[in-house]
Amino acid sequence: MDLQAIPVPNPDFCVRQVGEETVFLAESGSQFLSLNPVGSFIWRQVDGVHTLQDILDILCDEYDVAREAAHADLLEFVEHLAEQGVVDLQRQDA
Amino acid sequence: MVSEREYRLRVGRVVIGLVCPDANFADSLGIYFARPSDPAAATIRLDLDLVPHSDIPAIPNSLILAKTLTADGFDIAGGLIRGRFDRRSGTGELHVKTILTSGRLTRVFEQILYQAWHSARERAGYDACLIHSAGVIHADRGFLFVGASEAGKTTVARLSRDRIVLNDEMNLVEFEPGGPRLVGTPFNGHFRDKGAGAAPLAAVLLLEHGPEHRLDVVGPGAAASAIGGQVAPPVGLDGIGGGGTTQAMLEAGSRLVEAAPVRRLRFLPDAGFWPLLTETFINDTRG
Numbered sequence: 016m017d018l019q020a021i022p023v024p025n026p027d028f029c030v031r032q033v034g035e036e037t038v039f040l041a042e043s044g045s046q047f048l049s050l051n052p053v054g055s056f057i058w059r060q061v062d063g064v065h066t067l068q069d070i071l072d073i074l075c076d077e078y079d080v081a082r083e084a085a086h087a088d089l090l091e092f093v094e095h096l097a098e099q100g101v102v103d104l105q106r107q108d109a
Numbered sequence: 110m111v112s113e114r115e116y117r118l119r120v121g122r123v124v125i126g127l128v129c130p131d132a133n134f135a136d137s138l139g140i141y142f143a144r145p146s147d148p149a150a151a152t153i154r155l156d157l158d159l160v161p162h163s164d165i166p167a168i169p170n171s172l173i174l175a176k177t178l179t180a181d182g183f184d185i186a187g188g189l190i191r192g193r194f195d196r197r198s199g200t201g202e203l204h205v206k207t208i209l210t211s212g213r214l215t216r217v218f219e220q221i222l223y224q225a226w227h228s229a230r231e232r233a234g235y236d237a238c239l240i241h242s243a244g245v246i247h248a249d250r251g252f253l254f255v256g257a258s259e260a261g262k263t264t265v266a267r268l269s270r271d272r273i274v275l276n277d278e279m280n281l282v283e284f285e286p287g288g289p290r291l292v293g294t295p296f297n298g299h300f301r302d303k304g305a306g307a308a309p310l311a312a313v314l315l316l317e318h319g320p321e322h323r324l325d326v327v328g329p330g331a332a333a334s335a336i337g338g339q340v341a342p343p344v345g346l347d348g349i350g351g352g353g354t355t356q357a358m359l360e361a362g363s364r365l366v367e368a369a370p371v372r373r374l375r376f377l378p379d380a381g382f383w384p385l386l387t388e389t390f391i392n393d394t395r396g
Contacts, residue, residue: 029356031333033363038330040337042355049330 018068018086022061022093022102030058039101048099053078057092061102067093111146115154118222119147121237121281121292123229125222126151130159134210141215141298152229155194155346156202159210166206172220173342173350183346190221194346199232201346219296221346223279228345237283237292238361239341244280244291246273247383248391251291251308253280254374255339256316261376265316266302268380273304279341282310282365289368310369311390319375322382324389329363332371337362 024030029040037055039048050058056077060070067089074085096102111117113132116139118125124147129135134157139145166189169175175186182193182201189209194201209218223239230237243254243262247269254265266277275293277300283290292307315327315335327335337359344350365371370390376382 029359031356031359031363033329033333033366036328036330038333038359038363040334040355040359042351047331047334049328049334 016067016090016094016104018071019066019107020093020104021063021066021107022070022096023063023105024061025101025103028101039099041100046099048096048101054092057089061096066107115146115151117147117149117151118142118295119144119149120222120226120229120294120296121283122235123152123226123233124149125225125229126154128154128156130157134159142295143298143301143303144295151199152233153194153199153201153225155192155200155225158202158204160188160204160206162206162208166208168208168214168217172217172224173344173354176344176349178347178349183349185221192221192346194228196228196232196345196347199229201228213299215298219298222296223341224344224346224348227341227343228347231345235283237281238343239279239281239294240336240361241278241339241341242280243269243277244275244293245269246275246291246304246306246308247311248387249308250311250391251275252311252386252390253282253291253313253369254316255313255336257339260316261318261378262316263300264378265376265382266300268378269383270302271380272383273306274302275306276300276303282361283307284364284368289365310365312386313365313369313371314374314386315371317373317375319377321375322377322385323375324372324385325375327371327373329366329371333359333363333366335362336365336371 027042031038035052037050037058075082097104114129114135116127116135169186172185177184184191190205192203243266245252263277266274278297279294281292289310291310340358340361342354343357
């Protein structure tokens with residue numbers, strides 16, 4: 016996964032902010048995922064337009080975190096979302 | 110003057126008028142639901158036709174999943190239930206195969222009344238949802254025990270007979286400006302220990318059998334998902350599932366999480382969980 020990839024939300028998931036968490040439920044009702052406040056912050060940047068690079072920049076502006084660590088955590092997090100089917104990773108030129 | 114053939118089923122603030130084939134069937138509905146016909150005007154009115162049949166129809170687990178829209182209304186499971194509903198006039202008709210009107214299968218028949226309730230709710234602008242749950246009033250506060258089949262709803266109801274047990278299967282939550290209110294429903298007519306009443310919601314308990322009585326905090330996301338999954342799909346008589354149904358269920362679950370404390374209740378099959386609930390949700394708030 017490179018930083019030019021664009022995470023695109025999967026419309027088959029219902030999404031709701033509850034307190035500081037974000038909850039995802041598959042339309043079928045069979046799959047559930049909950050994000051903590053930092054994950055929720057990242058999710059709010061996932062709009063089908065921002066690249067991972069953009070999101071990393073926003074994340075580093077928002078939180079006092081080493082860029083290298085944020086990079087690794089962001090990739091791991093988005094990979095998890097992709098595995099769960101919550102996002103689809105697209106190339107910028109796709 | 111209300112016809113003797115009409116049975117009016119009150120569920121919360123709405124009333125479903127069922128115009129039956131004859132007065133005897135209307136009376137039998139009153140006996141099944143353990144409620145006399147409601148004197149208030151019907152929010153919606155449905156002509157109920159019982160269809161004799163010689164086949165043994167397949168009974169689906171979910172009437173919503175087996176429902177299709179047709180040119181003149183809807184069909185469920187190949188004619189098991191056919192009908193139509195005009196939301197402008199609030200009237201419609203149901204043609205129900207007779208197999209659904211006796212024995213345990215009346216529970217399946219009730220599912221079409223959940224859809225009728227949603228049509229009535231929409232018509233009345235009633236901000237409420239139906240939840241698969243056991244509902245109990247204790248110390249003037251409502252306790253909603255939520256869980257899937259076999260989670261322990263009926264056990265909790267049985268262990269709560271010293272209190273007001275509203276229902277062991279389906280209850281209503283009204284979203285009021287002052288906070289959510291728990292209201293019993295007449296559904297699950299086989300459960301005969303239903304008490305009447307309504308109360309401000311004290312807590313939502315996610316049921317789980319366990320080795321001890323214990324309450325655990327649940328994250329809001331997990332809580333919203335668990336409760337949302339037990340909300341009766343908000344699909345009216347003229348609708349089908351999909352297209353926003355799950356989102357609406359999640360929305361209802363989330364609103365409850367935002368409005369009332371939610372805990373996971375692990376419990377043994379004895380009434381020992383009540384002191385724990387009293388201490389946590391009654392005494393603490395009075396202190």
